[in-house]
Amino acid sequence: MLSQRPPVAYDELGTVTVQDESVKPLAESFNAVRQLAAQAGANAAVLLTQETFRQHNGVTGRRTNMRRLVALLIRRKDIFTPAVANPQNLPMPATPSPGPRIERGGGPPPHPMGAPPGATGT
Secondary structure, three states, rough: EEEHHHHHHOEEEEEEEEEEEOOOOOHHHHHHHHHHHHOOOOOOEEEEEEEEEEEOOOOOOOOEEEEEEEEEEEEOOOOOOOOOOOOOOOOOOOOOOOOOOOOOOOOOOOOOHHOOOOOOOO
């Protein structure tokens, strides 16, 4: 979470709004913004506004103190952010490449680099 826009190049991914009861810790609201930022592929969120207000609940007739955070999601252009699908940044499994096959009844595949069959390296 940043309090102002950084002095580096970045892409703006959009804004998010998180609204909670103000009796909850502010850290919970910040964590909600961070989770939304990560899901969007952002590596930072700039807090644009933070306000508290009273909201009337038409069902219960009670008024509740609320908190609203609005943040701009950004992705710096000079660093890589791993995809959300791999949040622990684990190495992706290698896909097996098709190796040379020997067809039934056929000869062996050609030797790489154009060397004659049976040649050995030094």
